[in-house]
Amino acid sequence: MSEERLSFQAEVSRLLDIVAHSLYSEKEVFLRELISNASDACDRLRYAALTQPELSAEDPDLKIRLTTDAEAKTLTVADNGVGMNREDLIENLGTIARSGTAAFMNKLTGDAKKDVGLIGQFGVGFYSAFMVSDKVVVLTRKAGESQGWRWESDGRGDFTVSEAADVPRGTRVEMHLKADEGEFLEESRLRRIVQKYSDHIALPIVYGEGEEAQSLNKASALWTRSRNEITPEQYKEFYHHVGHAFDEPWLTMHWRAEGKIEYTSLLFVPATKPFDLFNPDRRHRVKLYVRRVFITDEAEGLVPPYLRFLRGVVDSEDLPLNVSREMLQHNPMLAKIRSGIVRRVLGDLVKKADDAEQAEAYATFWENFGAVLKEGLYEDYEHREQITKLLRFRTTGAEGLVSLDDYVGRMKEGQDAIFYITGDDIDTLRRSPQIEGFKARGVEVLLLTDPVDEFWIPSVAEYKDKKFKSVTRGGADLSRIKAADEPEKPAEDKPAENDLGSLVAALKLTLADAVKDVRISERLTDSPVCLVADEGDMDMHLERLLKQHRQLDTSAQRILEVNPTHPLIRRLTDLAAKDGVSDGLEDVAWLLLDQARIVEGEQIPDPAAFSRRLAVMLEKGLLTGLAA
Numbered sequence: 001m002s003e004e005r006l007s008f009q010a011e012v013s014r015l016l017d018i019v020a021h022s023l024y025s026e027k028e029v030f031l032r033e034l035i036s037n038a039s040d041a042c043d044r045l046r047y048a049a050l051t052q053p054e055l056s057a058e059d060p061d062l063k064i065r066l067t068t069d070a071e072a073k074t075l076t077v078a079d080n081g082v083g084m085n086r087e088d089l090i091e092n093l094g095t096i097a098r099s100g101t102a103a104f105m106n107k108l109t110g111d112a113k114k115d116v117g118l119i120g121q122f123g124v125g126f127y128s129a130f131m132v133s134d135k136v137v138v139l140t141r142k143a144g145e146s147q148g149w150r151w152e153s154d155g156r157g158d159f160t161v162s163e164a165a166d167v168p169r170g171t172r173v174e175m176h177l178k179a180d181e182g183e184f185l186e187e188s189r190l191r192r193i194v195q196k197y198s199d200h201i202a203l204p205i206v207y208g209e210g211e212e213a214q215s216l217n218k219a220s221a222l223w224t225r226s227r228n229e230i231t232p233e234q235y236k237e238f239y240h241h242v243g244h245a246f247d248e249p250w251l252t253m254h255w256r257a258e259g260k261i262e263y264t265s266l267l268f269v270p271a272t273k274p275f276d277l278f279n280p281d282r283r284h285r286v287k288l289y290v291r292r293v294f295i296t297d298e299a300e301g302l303v304p305p306y307l308r309f310l311r312g313v314v315d316s317e318d319l320p321l322n323v324s325r326e327m328l329q330h331n332p333m334l335a336k337i338r339s340g341i342v343r344r345v346l347g348d349l350v351k352k353a354d355d356a357e358q359a360e361a362y363a364t365f366w367e368n369f370g371a372v373l374k375e376g377l378y379e380d381y382e383h384r385e386q387i388t389k390l391l392r393f394r395t396t397g398a399e400g401l402v403s404l405d406d407y408v409g410r411m412k413e414g415q416d417a418i419f420y421i422t423g424d425d426i427d428t429l430r431r432s433p434q435i436e437g438f439k440a441r442g443v444e445v446l447l448l449t450d451p452v453d454e455f456w457i458p459s460v461a462e463y464k465d466k467k468f469k470s471v472t473r474g475g476a477d478l479s480r481i482k483a484a485d486e487p488e489k490p491a492e493d494k495p496a497e498n499d500l501g502s503l504v505a506a507l508k509l510t511l512a513d514a515v516k517d518v519r520i521s522e523r524l525t526d527s528p529v530c531l532v533a534d535e536g537d538m539d540m541h542l543e544r545l546l547k548q549h550r551q552l553d554t555s556a557q558r559i560l561e562v563n564p565t566h567p568l569i570r571r572l573t574d575l576a577a578k579d580g581v582s583d584g585l586e587d588v589a590w591l592l593l594d595q596a597r598i599v600e601g602e603q604i605p606d607p608a609a610f611s612r613r614l615a616v617m618l619e620k621g622l623l624t625g626l627a628a
């Protein structure tokens, strides 16, 4: 087959443009990226060879080799790993398949300086070779296939692919260095880079060929070394490699489990949210090794979905090497390892959460992963208590994050429930009419904005014998809670009970089926009205959420609560006591209901009628206002 010329995917072209034109301060990281790829390729071959030993038989000692040619000004990174065929080459070195790429690309501004910072966080993998090269040639042959392939590009829009003869198994990436990148031809420079970024790689990385070849790294898997031999820098570089991450690890956990089951874990909690955290598959990314052999990064059941933010490796001494990825899931050993991991990780997180000096650091973790962790409250009954200790909340009572123990410790005399409100964002929740009375009495309300909150609360139901209670459902029961500094309302502020009775009757008659009931409110202090759900009905926010996701197409009737101390309601009470249901009262009743719906974020069923009534009322108001 002759040479084919193909174009890069548009995203790759944009990326290459930035890579080539930006003054990336740490160009040396290209080597880390290529070594990381080479190591992954060897891991994949080693796994495939477990069931097909012939794949690696001709050249079984897996390694990574760096060579230079001072005359040709080339640096080559070669591995004898799994290699690529034509389709792999076109798919892998012409596109960016990684999840989160689209989101990343949307963030690019076109301003090279800013974009470089972003790339630093995202990593450009193979394409970083173009930071130091004006031409890259890849020669590769896939394990088990006889045809070799050559890929070549100057990194400017297109690349060529052609057949190549006599290519050994694996991949050679030959970089034709730019004129001013001669430093990458020097062994000492390469050695320093390898030691800085790639020392954790478990394979030998050598410089040169034959007898002369020099070893550049320790070639022992980082997790097999003892903790006191590993520097924070080395942990970080390993985290970058294993997690395809570019931030600092927020927490590093490295331990060996001994006894009935033996395994080593080196796990990290990232400092920032990975792009794919909320993918529907809820997959974790922890890599499973069996006695130093990489098995899979898709071992379902190794880590529960609510800890899917973890990155790192678990290396088992007991699982059989020939365990197929499919059979793994049902292996009882795996369940034991998982339970060890969960216990340890939750234990370490609780320690962090309990440490008052680390409150700020813990808040970062919580903002990133709290919403994911909460899934464990209903998915992992066994560890619910520990997860509960990790919970943090925004509330009406404090600026920062509050734990359930903080909350319970501050409960008012007579308060027997943990009050909460759910919604889409904190600011709207803080302004909700339903929490007015709670705020006025100094009763703290948890402000919940994660969709998952609607699901764990009913499942957990209570904490330390205090039930969770939504402030937008059922009665407010505020009268039983004593507030020390509660100002007594002057008696004349509240209309007479009888008159209020007439108002409620008139509103019920007017609004009929549009509401389930009309009640005098205990929870309002400033707003005239609000909607609440009846005790046994679904909370309003949950109903909206389910409708958005097309999981529900009916609506429950709501209760309209009126604030007896609001001037508007007092005026209306007089009107109802005098005339019963009048035209004026009818219009106001509907307007109040629509207003309550708007504040709640609900649709108004008849906007035209709303607008007509509003115009009538404004006109009347203006006329009497002008006359006065």
Ligand SMILES: Nc1ncnc2c1ncn2[C@@H]1O[C@H](COP(=O)(O)OP(=O)(O)OP(=O)(O)O)[C@@H](O)[C@H]1O
Pocket: 033, 036, 037, 038, 041, 079, 081, 082, 083, 084, 092, 093, 098, 122, 123, 124, 125, 126, 127, 170, 171, 244
């Ligand atoms: N030396 C290699 N041997 C075999 N396949 C390789 C090699 N280098 C790259 N590839 C293939 O090309 C793909 C793309 O590589 P690239 O470095 O761009 O991204 P990545 O490795 O998936 O992510 P990262 O940015 O974390 O490196 C890899 O996923 C792999 O399938």
